[in-house]
Amino acid sequence: MKAAVFLSFGDPSEVLKVQDVPTPEPGPGEVRVRMIASPVNPSDTMVVEGRYGVLPKLPATPGFEGVGVVDKAGPGLMGRFLVGKRVVAINQRGGNWAEYAVIPWKQARPLPDDIADDQAATFFVNPVTALAMVRHVLAVPKGEWLLLSAAGSTLGKMIVKLGRRDGFKTLCVVRRSEAKRELIDLGADAVVSSSEGPVPEQVRKITGDDGPRYAIDPIGGEAGTAIYRSLGKGGRLVVYGSLTDEPIQVDPRSLISSRTSVEGFWLGYWMSERSIPGALLLFREVAALIREGVLDADVGKTYPLDQVGEAVREAAAVGRGGKVLLRMSAAGRSAVS
Structure with a gap:
């Protein structure tokens, strides 16, 4: 698969390169998500710069949130129920700026059909x-x-x-x-x-x-x-x-x-203190407020994964218009009016 990878910390527009890497396999309690889109958030670029509170071992792939479709589940019962579903992919380790990402099944949240891909990609961090x-x-x-x-x-x-x-x-x-x-x-x-x-x-x-x-x-x-x-x-x-x-x-x-x-x-940290029912209620609350136009993201330019350098430069521009997205796949729900 293709993924945005950085081998050293530094300017994201310089150190991020799209490379062919092995497609990951889900382990026990995990699912694999075929990524559709992921936003460029300040937390993502701060990781690449080496300025975030928790940093990964290198080489690494950024991307804490995004939207995709679960295509495979590892050993365990719960993940199987998610196969084929479009989900918010919450990746606490980073890694969503890739064609596939592996995450715990608890961090794959199924999405209502009426939430478009651009809003689903930005469903978690900011809202x-x-x-x-x-x-x-x-x-x-x-x-x-x-x-x-x-x-x-x-x-x-x-x-x-x-x-x-x-x-x-x-x-x-x-x-x-x-x-x-x-x-x-x-x-x-x-x-x-x-x-x-x-x-x-x-x-x-x-x-x-x-x-x-x-x-x-x-x-x-x-x-x-x-x-x-x-x-x-x-x-x-x-x-x-x-x-x-x-x-x-x-x-x-x-x-x-x-x-x-x-x-x-x-x-x-705050989410880790929520119970599973509490987190589900929170996500329903967010979905309702997105529908109302309250927590919907102002989405700006969208770039294909192989233009990740242009995407992070646009995200850093002063006065840019809206959240920048990386798109890995065309499958999913298009924006609705």
Whole structure:
């Protein structure tokens, strides 16, 4: 089979090469998925760069999520029921940027027929992260402000739409002033740009001196520090990434006197604490919100696997339009209107 492989960590557009490799065979409790499509997420490219929290042994193939059809099951009863089914392929080890991937049967989630391939490919990482942080970890109440950085990302846009549905207010932070209009049109209650002045001052003008009590940040460094300093008393900041590889600066006296808190969120850890019935209910919740147009991904360009270099360059481009997909097979469900 063909797979995108990297032999060393580095710039994804340079170190990723499509190679012929042995087609994997499923072991006990595993299934093999004939991959249809997989997105290019920041977590995938950070693995290739050697900047992710958990790194694979080399050589390796990226790709934590995607959509495909189970074509073979290893020894064991449960996997056999999945053969022939189109599934969300959750690959915690990575490896979905290939024509075939082997995963535990529990990580192959059957999909409703009305979820198109492009949405199915992006079904897990962003939608579940958004839902988990907002509804389960922070449990943002109706009428409260949620402050979020990287608001123009696919996940950020999902949270803006979730806010409109659930009744909490979104205060978005972007780098470029020209990015504000799109988020306002999408339904954000307020948008500020870090290029237009200190973020905490802009936030206070909108929320008042009390400041927001809920915030999320995937950036860290100066941007994450600004988000933290914008919090009101008793505020909570959930950090779900570190795109800059720089620390958030927290003043201990401020932390104590304002009773604020900073906590980390990693989807893999959070999901491992869910029961199988709980995970099934979560996936049904995500599917329903995708149908409503709340957690649907804004999909941009799609590239064949052998153009993986072009795909990762497009995914890294500033101001790109939508999530970039890699397509391995034409079989599946096409996009629907």
